[in-house]
Amino acid sequence: MSRPEDTLPPDLHYNDTEARKYTTSSRIQNIQASMTHRALELLSLPSPSLILDIGCGSGLSGEILSSIPPSDGGPHIWVGMDISASMLDIALQRDVEGDLMLADIGQGVPFRAGSFDAAVSISAIQWLCNAESTEVSSSGRLTRFFNGLYVSLKRGGRAVCQFYPKNDQQRTMISGAAIKAGFGAGILEDDPGTKNAKLYLVLTVGGAAVDGATGDITGVVKGMDDVDVLDARRKHREKGRREVKKGSKAWILGKKEQMERKGKVVKNSSKYTGRKRKITF
């Protein structure tokens, strides 16, 4: 199957005809619905919440969020971001309940710290791997997106992003960017090894351990049937350990990054950051 990601940027690919085709196709509707239900199951929200829908498109996933019955902890309210104006136009015609925004997720997530209970994204973040001009890079777009998302989620919040990576390299690039932003990240694969394999990037903010379960993906999937856990973390952690001298430039940059993640106001870094002042006399 051809990948639309390889042909055009998302705002141009989803023009009026493509957006209509996408929204009216019953096959796509079914797939989107099942993936949204799966994402909600992973989020396991106990009470009505405020959710960010990343790449909401015509609101196929949002509709499900607002139609959850009170017995299952719904109905949630949501804010959707999408880059395609045609998709949002269709969402308007379908009269969805959430708030819509025309925004490029690669430019960041413009919400203040701790706004959302959770975030979902269905078939969207693989678009971040494409950089359309020389002014932007795919890694820069991924970093801005995940940093913004990390700040806008509340502590203990979760994000579930279903995505279609082109290859293993894209998959590592996306999950690596999420980990670097501070998330506890894990990938859940449904129907592995088949053509219908679906990848869910499960992100957690602040690994607060609740009743024995750890705060990361292993805690999320605990108690679910038919889930095998492959943990490849220990190896990674030992490789990344390195002594940083207190007061050095790297130490200061690390601290600033940490504070930025908490949503604090941090001065921009420059080549002068961490330099000693000249002794005046």
Next chain:
Amino acid sequence: MKVLTLNFLTCAVKACKSSTSSFPLHPKECELVSDSIVPNPALLTNILPRVDWSALITISTELGFPTLPPTAPTIEELQSDEKMMAELHTLLLETQISEGSLVCGNCGHEYKIKEGIANFLLPNHLV
């Protein structure tokens, strides 16, 4: 766009990240519509602690609503006071901005709102 969403939005420009005046965004020449939504007390009690009350006061005076109490009600107060609950529901969820623009207090960038959809796309040099 709901007033609740406006209470969470900040300016997307990179240089404004390090400024406190980039939040809240100031509504300018806004047309408001009212949309009836089923009241959901559980949702309001969940969201109330995260609402920035001083920003909400600023926004509601700028939109021309009657003044709010100077401090946010606690969750117990809200649960016992049905009138307060109904008023907050109307202000936060049912009042929506359909046309107009949002202005950043720091850089002055205007985000247009058309048919309730805010345009947050930025030129590359501002990101």
